[in-house]
Amino acid sequence: MATKEGLNAPLHAAMLAAGNRFVKEKGREFFRDENGNYASYPVGYIRGPHRAENGSPRPWSFSVQGEEGWHQRSFTSREHWNGEGLMWALAESQSLTGVSHG
Numbered sequence: 001m002a003t004k005e006g007l008n009a010p011l012h013a014a015m016l017a018a019g020n021r022f023v024k025e026k027g028r029e030f031f032r033d034e035n036g037n038y039a040s041y042p043v044g045y046i047r048g049p050h051r052a053e054n055g056s057p058r059p060w061s062f063s064v065q066g067e068e069g070w071h072q073r074s075f076t077s078r079e080h081w082n083g084e085g086l087m088w089a090l091a092e093s094q095s096l097t098g099v100s101h102g
Helices: 004-017 078-097
Strands: 021-025 028-032 046-051 060-066 069-075
Touching: 004 021, 004 046, 004 078, 046 078, 060 078, 069 078
Parallel strands: none
Antiparallel strands: 021 028, 046 060, 060 069
């Protein structure tokens, strides 16, 4: 089965090859271009799982970068995002990029 890390690795490498750098700052992760400006994640890049601490009945989520922003889906429990959530993220990435993930 495909993994989030396996899918993201070539996308991450392409961002670095294009002159961007990956930044971890104050608990956040993002790319910066050669001028230090924020650079969008590449289409198909999967982030998560995330846990919202806001009382949501569906606190677990995955995000997949689309052409015009993040596609997100939330889940009620850790068990759901661990199986159903990952499968959704892989399928969503595939629909956006046309690349098969296993």
